Amino acid sequence: xxxxxxxxxxxxxxxxxxxxxxxxxxxxxxxxxxxxxxxxxxxxxxxxxxxxxxxxxxxxxxxxxxxxxxxxxxxxxxxxxxxxxxxxxxxxxxxxxxxxxxxxxxxxxxxxxxxxxxxxxxxxxxxxxxxxxxxxxxxxxxxxxxxxxxxxxxxxxxxxxxxxxxxxxxxxxxxxxxxxxxxxxxxxxxxxxxxxxxxxxxxxxxxxxxxxxxxxxxxxxxxxxxxxxxxxxxxxxxxxxxxxxxxxxxxxxxxxxxxxxxxxxxxxxxxxxxxxxxxxxxxxxxxxxxxxxxxxxxxxxxxxxxxxxxxxxxxxxxxxxxxxxxxxxxxxxxxxxxxxxxxxxxxxxxxxxxxxxxxxxxxxxxxxxxxxxxxxxxxxxxxxxxxxxxxxxxxxxxxxxxxxxxxxxxxxxxxxxxxxxxxxx
Numbered sequence: 372x373x374x375x376x377x378x379x380x381x382x383x384x385x386x387x388x389x390x391x392x393x394x395x396x397x398x399x400x401x402x403x404x405x406x407x408x409x410x411x412x413x414x415x416x417x418x419x420x421x422x423x424x425x426x427x428x429x430x431x432x433x434x435x436x437x438x439x440x441x442x443x444x445x446x447x448x449x450x451x452x453x454x455x456x457x458x459x460x461x462x463x464x465x466x467x468x469x470x471x472x473x474x475x476x477x478x479x480x481x482x483x484x485x486x487x488x489x490x491x492x493x494x495x496x497x498x499x500x501x502x503x504x505x506x507x508x509x510x511x512x513x514x515x516x517x518x519x520x521x522x523x524x525x526x527x528x529x530x531x532x533x534x535x536x537x538x539x540x541x542x543x544x545x546x547x548x549x550x551x552x553x554x555x556x557x558x559x560x561x562x563x564x565x566x567x568x569x570x571x572x573x574x575x576x577x578x579x580x581x582x583x584x585x586x587x588x589x590x591x592x593x594x595x596x597x598x599x600x601x602x603x604x605x606x607x608x609x610x611x612x613x614x615x616x617x618x619x620x621x622x623x624x625x626x627x628x629x630x631x632x633x634x635x636x637x638x639x640x641x642x643x644x645x646x647x648x649x650x651x652x653x654x655x656x657x658x659x660x661x662x663x664x665x666x667x668x669x670x671x672x673x674x675x676x677x678x679x680x681x682x683x684x685x686x687x688x689x690x691x692x693x694x695x696x697x698x699x700x701x702x703x704x705x706x707x708x709x710x711x712x713x714x715x716x717x718x719x720x721x722x723x724x725x726x727x728x729x730x731x732x733x734x735x736x737x738x739x740x741x742x743x744x745x746x747x748x749x750x751x752x753x754x755x756x757x758x759x760x761x762x763x764x765x766x767x768x769x770x771x772x773x774x775x776x777x778x779x780x781x782x783x784x785x786x787x788x789x790x791x792x793x794x795x796x
Contacts, residue, residue, distance in 0.1 A: 372581050376589030379564035379647075381516055385597055386637045387465045387699060388561055389604040390616035395550045397610040399543045401602040403551070407558035408594035410753070414746040415590060416736050417718040418566065419583045423734040424724060430566060431713040432655065438720035438727070441664070442776050448659055449772035450712040450765075454563075455652035456686070457706030460694035461560070462641040462648075463487045464702065468615060469634045469641075484695040490642070491694070494649040495687040516643075519636035520596060523617070526624050527603030549756070556756035557700075559714075560707040561597065565589060566717075567647075579734040653686040654679060664779045704761045711750040712765070718746040 392400040421434050431451050436444025467486055471478055478486065546554075565586060600617070607620045617637065622630035657679035660670035673680040693702060721743040724731070736742055757765075 372585035373588045373592075376565045376585050377592055378516070379567050380562060380589060380593045381520075381596070381640070385561045385600065386617055386641065387461070387468070387703070388557060389601055389620075390608075391557065391700065392554055392601060393605050393608070393610045393616070395554045396546045397542060398605055399538050399546065400554070400605050400610075401598050402538070402543065403554045403558060404594060404598040404601050406551075407555045407562055408590060408597075410555060410749045411559065411562045412587075412590060413742060413749055414714050414718055415565065415586050416583075417721045417739070417743045417746045418714070419586055420734050420736050420739060421717055421720050421724060423579050423582050424728065424731050430655075431717050432659070434720045434724075435713075435716040438723040439716075441779065442773075443716060445659075445664055445776045445779070446769060446772045447713045447716040448655070448664070449768055449775070450709040452652060452656060452686075453765075453768050454706050454709035454713070455648055455655075456690045456693050457702050457709060458560075458564075459491070459645055459648050459690035460697060460702040461699065461706060462645050463490055463690075463694040464699045466490060466638050466641045466645075468699075469618065469637050472615065472618065472630075472634055487694045488691055491645070491649075491687050491691050494646040495683060497646070497649075516636065516640045517596075519633050520600065523621055523624065523629075523633060524596070524599045524603060527607065527620070528599065530624065531603065531606045552753060553756035556707050556711070556753040557703060558707075559710055559753060560703055562590070562593065563707075563710045564644075566714075579732070583734055649683070649687070653683040656686060657682040663783060664775070701761065704757055705764050708754050708757050708761060708765050709768070711754050715747045715750040718743050718750065 389400070392403055396403055425433060425437075432444050432448040435447040464487075467478070467483055467490070470486070603624075604616050604620050607623050608616060615634070618630045618634045621633040625632070656665060656669050659665040660667055660682065669682045669685065670679065671681045672678065722740050725739065754762075
């Protein structure tokens with residue numbers, strides 16, 4: 372479970388973010404990793420208690436619907452899907468950026484769009500044919516991600532540890548509050564993904580102990596890896612932003628062969644995440660349709676492959692549209708913002724579920740309501756780091772979810788029986 376948590380957290384964001392963090396915070400950027408890890412730990416603790424009370428599949432949608440009803444559950448479900456689509460778009464964008472380093476020409480917008488379509492088509496076809504083929508495609512060994520990163524960290528630390536340079540207080544204060552908030556908000560995407568292993572909670576042995584241990588250990592390990600990578604990146608390439616920060620860092624520390632190795636590892640990691648995403652998120656859309664919250668067409672099962680084929684195709688097309696039309700930072704920001712929404716919903720569920728089920732056989736965190744309120748405040752506070760254009764898309768998503776709720780409410784409303792007056796005798 373711990374390895375699965377690490378594998379889900381180290382997906383794609385960390386491979387594109389160091390350059391933007393360098394631009395926002397300069398040499399103080401490694402501290403943002405620590406602050407983001409502390410913020411995520413607060414959120415994670417609340418969600419660990421909530422998740423330990425459920426044995427059914429559904430994740431954030433199930434938790435919030437149980438605690439607050441259909442309306443909140445559907446809002447969270449929509450933002451969960453938006454975050455999933457954004458994650459696909461971010462991963463596809465990073466994959467194409469690193470693939471371009473191996474091509475002898477520069478990709479234009481049409482070639483890039485076609486490449487993203489081809490990239491998404493393969494896991495779509497695999498999952499269309501069956502869950503086993505999708506699972507086989509999405510199986511990327513954690514070691515394949517960590518080994519090149521560990522090599523880069525080892526070489527970088529051995530090089531810069533001999534002449535350490537302390538970060539001065541002026542370097543921490545100079546970026547300004549808004550840049551720090553935006554940096555930590557973007558990092559919540561890089562530290563996210565750990566909630567995906569919570570979906571099959573019923574298959575865990577002793578979830579009250581397994582969930583908090585795996586989440587805590589996985590977060591600490593990823594925080595250490597991220598902080599060291601950011602330190603090495605800013606120490607190697609400086610505070611300037613770059614599209615391929617880790618590849619540039621590897622090129623300086625390991626030579627051209629090292630840069631190629633890191634680029635291939637990044638492409639494998641991001642593509643592995645896309646495959647895993649297509650294995651789970653389209654089936655959430657199918658589940659919502661099966662419950663009557665989405666149009667029934669999304670609940671159609673392929674007669675031969677027995678897969679939610681329509682949901683998979685619609686999800687794939689939506690992911691391609693977002694990847695082909697949105698810039699990296701824009702998609703990354705709305706993904707991080709959407710993640711904050713359903714994190715806040717899950718954390719708020721703790722207080723409600725304690726009232727509904729005070730004697731539930733669940734993992735209990737000390738001062739649970741206080742931690743829950745702090746986690747919700749952190750999640751909502753980080754959303755202030757989003758730009759108006761990014762917030763606008765999230766507001767549109769909330770309006771669509773509200774319209775979807777009204778549609779589902781009317782659909783589930785019991786038919787009224789009309790009683791005719793008795794005929795006069």
